[in-house]
Amino acid sequence: MQEMMVGADVSRKHQNFLQVIHSYYQLTKPRIIPLLLITTAAGMWMASDGRVDPFLLLVTLTGGTLAAASAQTLNCIYDRDIDYAMERTRRRPIPSGRVQSSHALLFAIVLGCLSFTLLALCANLLSALLAMSGIVFYMLIYTHLLKRHTAQNIVIGGAAGAIPALVGWAAVTGSLSWPAWLLFAIVFVWTPPHFWALALMIRDDYAKVGIPMLPVVAGEVATTRQIWIYTLIMVPMTLLLVYPLGASGVVYGIIAAILGSVFIKKAWALLQEPENKQLARSLFKFSILYMMLLCTGIVIDSLPKTHQLTAFVAEHIQTLISAIAF
Structure with missing residues (x-):
């Protein structure tokens, strides 16, 4: 019932195209992403002895951004019931009814595919696979298996947030x-x-x-x-x-x-x-x-x-x- 009400509210709550863009931008939890990218950059600089190729840097950080945005969007879909229940998160795009879960899922899939394609074609396959493993680990291990079932959720789940460092190193060297x-x-x-x-x-x-x-x-x-x-x-x-x-x-x-x-x-x-x-x-x-x-x-x-x-x-x-x- 709640899902039906959320879906019915979308068209009413969005008044113009910019508001739609802003809602999808919020799904990616953009405040979290820079911290992930700085660890990616650190891995790249350390791996290259301070001589990072500018194009590779741009490609890797863009691919990392897309992967992180995909993971956060999937998290918003999975945790929509929790977000709706908590006052702090109730105004997020899905619980507030501004974005339907099905639309958010399509958005997340597109982001993930773009990330993998960009990294695989312009960096290397290892960095692309690592970025995808970060999404899978974050959603399957942390969000689904751990977050709601054990107090050690963030200890094990922290591996997802540490993977970008490996992505940066792999993008430069093709190995770990x-x-x-x-x-x-x-x-x-x-x-x-x-x-x-x-x-x-x-x-x-x-x-x-x-x-x-x-x-x-x-x-x-x-x-x-x-x-x-x-x-x-x-x-x-x-x-x-x-x-x-x-x-x-x-x-x-x-x-x-x-x-x-x-x-x-x-x-x-x-x-x-x-x-x-x-x-x-x-x-x-x-x-x-x-x-x-x-x-x-x-x-x-x-x-x-x-x-x-x-x-x-x-x-x-x-x-x-x-x-x-x-």
């Missing part, structure tokens, strides 16, 4: 190696503290619709403890790109160490006050900035000019030390 998998692992381990901080803020919404997010099932104390543990695992992991892998250098290492120390400080503060929603909000917002700046650090560190500068500084430091020793 240890640095690519480590970048994947960093994003994977970052996802639980990032998402649980948000879940702490909107715990009541999840409880209302019966989604077993960790704060709902285990409470704030257990959730903040898990955030703390994952943070302590994640920060040292980011430094493994410097040593032993040697995929990034000292500039990235300094950036990662500074960002990691701030993340640890915020996670510790939340651990001391598990019910403080302002601290949860602060950690959530910083976690977004953290990942964006960490990936930016990878890009900056990979640039040839950065290599030249660090080599120049290292040479002069060594000369100074030698002079002092004598």
